[in-house]
Amino acid sequence: xxxxxxxxxxxxxxxxxxxxxxxxxxxxxxxxxxxxxxxxxxxxxxxxxxxxxxxxxxxxxxxxxxxxxxxxxxxxxxxxxxxxxxxxxxxxx
Numbered sequence: 001x002x003x004x005x006x007x008x009x010x011x012x013x014x015x016x017x018x019x020x021x022x023x024x025x026x027x028x029x030x031x032x033x034x035x036x037x038x039x040x041x042x043x044x045x046x047x048x049x050x051x052x053x054x055x056x057x058x059x060x061x062x063x064x065x066x067x068x069x070x071x072x073x074x075x076x077x078x079x080x081x082x083x084x085x086x087x088x089x090x091x092x093x
Contacts, residue, residue: 055089055090056089062085062088062089063081063085065088066080066081066084066085066088067081069084070084
């Protein structure tokens, strides 16, 4: 008699067995407590983002204006520029 080859049942069964689907989701969805429909709330959110009001120009324009206004022959210090921006535009920093 010829020796028979033994094939381990583990390697065949583990590679051929289908994956089990996960039961339940790991993350819970947040429930909305508002009565408004999703379309309305989305429209309001986009309107809020589009409307931005600034009370002052951008940083570069503020610094340039401060240097021109201070008009020092020896240059303007950072503290004087910052103080001018605080006083003129009401920015705390």
